[in-house]
Amino acid sequence: MTTATSLIYLVSAVLFIVGLKFLSSPSTARRGNGIAAVGMMLAVGWTIVLLWGTFTPAGAAITVAGAAIGTTAGTVGARTVKMTAIPQMVALFNGVGGGAAALVAVSELLKLGGKPPDLLTGLPSIFAIIIGGVSFSGSMIAFAKLQGLMSGTPVTYPGQQVVNIVLTLGWIALAVVLLTVNSSGTVITLLVVLALAVGVGFVLPIGGANMPVVISLLNACTGLAVAASGFVLDNFALIVAGSLVGASGTLLTKLMSDAMGRSLVDVLFGAFGKVQVGDDAGPGMDGRTTRAGSPDDLGTMMTLRE
């Protein structure tokens, strides 16, 4: 990386951190989002400047077409979604990010032409594919549950734990094959398919009321997958932004389950091992879910009430 690139990525990293800080306080939250967006435009804009003139004809075409489609889909989706449907929209945007991280790693592995990668490229690639794939398919299930495309009740069946364990062992075995024997397209494709299956298996047994916590966890996962692809591509901006999101997303997931008065393990694995009907959210006395709050929360809500 040239000095200019490093410095510009550093400025955007600072803008992301300040943006996150501002996002965690009600009076500055909107500005925080704007600051982070400026950091993003800076990093992405500079990368385009840097790559200018090196695009292959096909590369230029897919970049322009892809960016146009993505920008339209993102803007229309975000602008037209009903306020009540925003959580599933966030799930969708998170899932596609995870998918992109996985595809970037796949593309880098394919460049090796079947030779096993060295550990420094191989491990983060596998990590990005697995975590990114889980985040993609998991987010799609979360979206389907919240959107009412499928039942919001936990889906459990006998032998579910066995299936999940087999899936996990399967991808570990594939990862070993990829690192030691060969990294052919077949092995990589199988790895992607398994990652998608693990994501589905992970989110199916979780009830609709717990989805926000799950989406937050998958959001943290996408962050880590992005950081991993940063290691693959040797890119400072991806590593720093991805790990920031991975860490803050993990903490946020814990804060969210705390606010529901439940432990994270209970939220994620509460339905495991029991075949049950009905939603597993902890209902209050009047049948509605309750949230814990601190004096700070109360103060914030009172300030913001109309």
Add this chain to the structure above:
Amino acid sequence: MNEHSISLLIYFVLAVFIGFEVISKVPTILHTPLMSGTNAIHGIIVIGALLIAVHAQTPVEIVLGFIAMVLATTNVVGGFVVTDRMLELFKGRRPATESKERTTIQAKSERTDRTERGAA
């Protein structure tokens, strides 16, 4: 591991600590907007998508690069726009002085309420 990959690892570890620290005092009401905001930030994967799209030549590379570009751009654009929409709800906040005044008036009216109740 060479020196370069060690420094990448250092960036990673330090960023993890900053990530934990920077949002540790977020109020419950901001959980969802903050999730959405961090969601937009990992849209930086669009840089990764650009880096693989730029050299795309074989059909597989073209397809992968194209899908990655679409997915990553959707993530980053949709993420920031939807977060901004959520936070529009917060913009109606009054300036500090005005809200102080308001609190004083409320406190007064509450006192009046109590007095009236006491009288009754």
